[in-house]
Amino acid sequence: xxxxxxxxxxxxxxxxxxxxxxxxxxxxxxxxxxxxxxxxxxxxxxxxxxxxxxxxxxxxxxxxxxxxxxxxxxxxxxxxxxxxxxxxxxxxxxxxxxxxxxxxxxxxxxxxxxxxxxxxxxxxxxxxxx
Numbered sequence: 001x002x003x004x005x006x007x008x009x010x011x012x013x014x015x016x017x018x019x020x021x022x023x024x025x026x027x028x029x030x031x032x033x034x035x036x037x038x039x040x041x042x043x044x045x046x047x048x049x050x051x052x053x054x055x056x057x058x059x060x061x062x063x064x065x066x067x068x069x070x071x072x073x074x075x076x077x078x079x080x081x082x083x084x085x086x087x088x089x090x091x092x093x094x095x096x097x098x099x100x101x102x103x104x105x106x107x108x109x110x111x112x113x114x115x116x117x118x119x120x121x122x123x124x125x126x127x128x129x130x
Contacts, residue, residue: 032062035112037127040064041071043110048100055106058098063090070121072114075101084113087121 032042046058063069068091072084090096115125 054102057101061096074111077108
């Protein structure tokens with residue numbers, strides 16, 4: 001009898017740990033995506049539930065340049081809205097802390113422009129050409 005109870009507890013513990021691992025895996029960020037303008041500035045998004053009717057996201061940026069960068073960024077749900085009203089500074093190869101953003105829909109755009117290798121933000125670099 002004791003052997004069966006021990007086996008049952010072991011199986012339960014393994015299933016519980018598997019559930020926790022799956023839960024954590026399912027909330028991990030997707031792969032890094034290059035921005036619309038600069039291939040060495042990447043971002044990733046994790047959907048983090050809802051707040052009321054709005055979707056909550058965690059947005060992170062990564063600087064793949066070998067030097068400090070500053071850049072503008074913005075979030076828009078409208079395809080023709082190009083306003084970048086936030087600023088970010090990252091050291092060489094630094095990943096930013098997650099920024100919490102809210103959207104009304106699951107489809108939206110992350111825009112980046114005005115990249116500079118100076119803290120002042122001047123001069124700015126043109127978008128990468130392919």
